[in-house]
Amino acid sequence: MAVNQNTVVGTLTIGAAADLTNFSSQLTSIKLVTSSDTSDPVPVLSGETVAGEFSETQTLEGTMFQDLGTASKMLWLYDNAGETHVFEFIPSTAAGKKFTGSLVVASPAEIGGDAKSKPTTDISFQVIGKAVAGDVA
Template sequence: MASKVRTLGPGSFNITDEKSGRDFSADLTKAQLNPSNSSDDPTTYLDGSQEANTSTTWTMEGTIGDDFSADGLSVWCFDHANETLPFEFVPNKTGAIKWTGDVTVTPVAVGGDVKSKNTNDFSFPVTNLKHAAHTATTGA
């Protein structure tokens, strides 16, 4: 039986754009694929059967450490706002799973408390979510 990998990180989160992509890994203090489940009230038919619609939508959520340089993530997210781009999320590089799909990039907040290392949360809608085997690596 394979050993369990319970710690988030070290891992990676990358979004690919037309140039090459953006590695968010060194700027994230939190990373999470988050499902939102919803169900309609069931419809009852004359024969007594019932039918209900259940759906799940996903978001990639996290917390970014502010970087006020010209190539910081807040600038990249602003420049790519509303673009749907492929991503890969590896929760732990020694694990055996990766998640892929498409995210719709949205702008993230900039700034916060003065004389502080601020963080800001993001939430990108996800489509085409899949998981696959990830070849475990050691080190980084």
């Protein structure tokens, strides 16, 4: 069976329709990262054990070009840090799948860089709950 690989052309938007900010043209990398954890089992008097608690957290992590001009995406993050906004992440438009949910905006990790370069900065947003997978309409 052939492996299905998609050329990654996707989108990331943050905000409600009336205040939508599209980050797609600034991103060099973006991914939805899920971390899971299970606590230790708990022994009970009968000699059995109760399964540990399972939990998952998600972050949206990536790298973007720094921009300080008009309609700066980096300054939007800086100005909206700590706020909760809805997002839509389409990892590959060819695949037709999307992930939606809410995230907490965080300031860019770095501002500035080397002379005569195109500086980038890492971004990381905590997803509230778990993103919902669905089809692109």
